[in-house]
Amino acid sequence: MRSLEHLSNILMHSEYLDKWGNREEELYEKVEEEYPDWKTQDEVFRFVHCQKLRRGEKMEEKKRDYVIIGDCEVNEKGEIIRLDRGWYRQGWVYKNEEAYYTDKSAVCYVPELEDAIYTGQDILDMCNGQPEIADRVFEAIDWEHPSSYLDDQDSDELCQCECGKWYWCYGVNKCPFCGAENPNAANLCD
């Protein structure tokens, strides 16, 4: 009997994701063909999505060459005692990837126009507690407040599913957590 774990190992260690990772329909067909006794398409979808996230995280870990822009020091009350912004893509900010990725309580970002400090935990909290949302928001911000960046994501980019989870939904037609249809997926080409 082929178990979930067995399938997991095959997907993790084979070229499945490289080969099929961006062609999910074909991946499902392939999995269903080889594992007719295994699960519904929704379950396969969720599984594959989780594998991709995990694989993404692994790649992240390997390429850690932390970008640190500017300098910032806060006292124990969380007040800024020193702040030097540096130029980063679009604006003058303090941005510290090492702080963000290694210590969620450390200040990792100060936007351009206001001396407001953000820790990794602050960003995670405003991203529904989901690291895969927070990481992308942190990566993207280059002058603005993280909350402004989030506000700018329309429903084509970030779906707040009825199940309570958020997911990056460009080109994705089902919630990876509950399998519900993405209500804004109508304009996908398939």
Ligand SMILES: [Zn+2]
């Ligand atoms: Zn959902």
